[in-house]
Amino acid sequence: MTENDIKFMKRAIELAQEGMNSNAGGPFGAVVVKNGEIIAEGFNRVTSTNDPTAHAEVTAIRAACTKLGTFQLDDCIIYTSCEPCPMCLGAIYWARPKAVFYGCDKVDAAKIDFDDQFIYEELDKEIGDRNIKFVQILQKEARVAFDKWEEKEGKTEY
Amino acid sequence: MTENDIKFMKRAIELAQEGMNSNAGGPFGAVVVKNGEIIAEGFNRVTSTNDPTAHAEVTAIRAACTKLGTFQLDDCIIYTSCEPCPMCLGAIYWARPKAVFYGCDKVDAAKIDFDDQFIYEELDKEIGDRNIKFVQILQKEARVAFDKWEEKEGKTEY
Numbered sequence: 001m002t003e004n005d006i007k008f009m010k011r012a013i014e015l016a017q018e019g020m021n022s023n024a025g026g027p028f029g030a031v032v033v034k035n036g037e038i039i040a041e042g043f044n045r046v047t048s049t050n051d052p053t054a055h056a057e058v059t060a061i062r063a064a065c066t067k068l069g070t071f072q073l074d075d076c077i078i079y080t081s082c083e084p085c086p087m088c089l090g091a092i093y094w095a096r097p098k099a100v101f102y103g104c105d106k107v108d109a110a111k112i113d114f115d116d117q118f119i120y121e122e123l124d125k126e127i128g129d130r131n132i133k134f135v136q137i138l139q140k141e142a143r144v145a146f147d148k149w150e151e152k153e154g155k156t157e158y
Numbered sequence: 159m160t161e162n163d164i165k166f167m168k169r170a171i172e173l174a175q176e177g178m179n180s181n182a183g184g185p186f187g188a189v190v191v192k193n194g195e196i197i198a199e200g201f202n203r204v205t206s207t208n209d210p211t212a213h214a215e216v217t218a219i220r221a222a223c224t225k226l227g228t229f230q231l232d233d234c235i236i237y238t239s240c241e242p243c244p245m246c247l248g249a250i251y252w253a254r255p256k257a258v259f260y261g262c263d264k265v266d267a268a269k270i271d272f273d274d275q276f277i278y279e280e281l282d283k284e285i286g287d288r289n290i291k292f293v294q295i296l297q298k299e300a301r302v303a304f305d306k307w308e309e310k311e312g313k314t315e316y
Contacts, residue, residue, distance in 0.1 A: 001295050009296045016303040020310065027307040047314040051220050052229045052252040058211050071210045081300045083292075086281060087248025092290065093277045094210040094245060099291040103300025112304045113315065119251045123244060123281060132250065133257040134241075137159050138167045142239045142261025145174040146270045149185040152178065156205040157271065 008033050008079040009101055011041070015056070016081040019043025026114065030056040030080040032064035032073065032097070039076070040064035056080060057088035061095045071158060073097040082109055085116040086123055166191050166237040167259055169199070173214070174239040177201025184272065188214040188238040190222035190231065190255070197234070198222035214238060215246035219253045229316060231255040240267055243274040244281055 008031055015029025025044035032040045042059030046052055057080050065071055076097040082104040084092060092100060106116045127134045149155065166189055173187025183202035190198045200217030204210055215238050223229055234255040240262040242250060250258060264274045285292045307313065 005295060010299065013296070013300050013303055017306065020303065020307055027303040046229050047316055050223045050227055050229045052223060053211065053216050053220060053249045062209050062211060065208045065210060069208055071204050071208045081303060085248055087245050087252060089281060090243060090245025090248055090277055091211045093280060097290065099293065101293050101295050103296050104304055105294060105297065108301055108304055112307055119248055120281070122251060123247060123278070132255065135257065135259050136263060137163060137259050138171070138261050139263065141168065142171050143266055145171055145178065145185040145239060146262060146266055148175065149178055149270055158204055
């Protein structure tokens with residue numbers, strides 16, 4: 001843990017409080033750092049923007065990608081005031097930063113009624129056993145788009 | 159599988175092709191349905207908008223929530239041309255629709271090099287064993303924001 005790590009995590013925690021105090025959403029903040037500088041900040045905006053995906057990490061990742069003009073966070077570090085939920089963890093893997101520092105963990109989050117653990121457990125279940133009903137239909141028809149993607153020339157892969 | 163299920167899934171597949179053909183992103187489409195009507199549509203826009211979170215499901219969920227003026231998709235059904243990745247699955251659990259219909263599955267997705275399986279496996283690992291480095295720091299300092307959330311009056315919970 002370096003001086004910079006402490007500084008950036010403190011900023012993420014500060015953002016968590018700023019977001020909460022301004023009634024943007026839950027008490028979560030995040031920053032994205034590249035080359036020792038903060039390039040984007042975010043806090044939870046779920047309830048104020050009616051966007052269930054507007055968690056601190058997603059908000060910060062989107063802002064960082066916009067700033068960098070890319071959909072990949074190469075060589076970036078994310079500092080988040082709380083361990084990412086499964087959605088944010090997925091977003092982090094798609095964005096591919098080199099590291100993530102987090103403050104609170106999912107046990108702390110569960111104590112204030114943000115129960116990420118439930119979603120982690122649902123992900124581990126067979127798709128037919130989940131709490132939300134998942135049904136596969138028209139697989140053959142849907143594959144046509146995938147076949148066309150394979151044949152497509154000049155596509156941007158990711 | 160009803161006539162409506164077929165109609166809505168066909169629209170999701172059509173959107174997958176529209177998005178791909180317009181170079182918005184990968185071959186994925188989704189619609190959100192409430193009371194037998196499509197209230198929002200989306201296709202993958204990752205590469206065109208430099209947003210790694212702009213998967214079809216996330217895009218459709220955000221649009222549906224904006225339209226409904228809420229952060230919860232009560233009584234809604236999502237039709238997506240492909241089984242949701244872990245990020246989208248997390249987004250779905252936060253949005254809480256009543257059901258999800260999907261066309262292709264993650265095996266089909268892996269065949270065209272969208273390897274969601276890798277992320278599913280990473281989620282199952284202990285946090286210290288993951289491919290991206292995760293480090294917990296300043297937990298005590300971060301908990302202060304959570305304590306303040308607990309004490310906060312008039313907060314919007316979710």
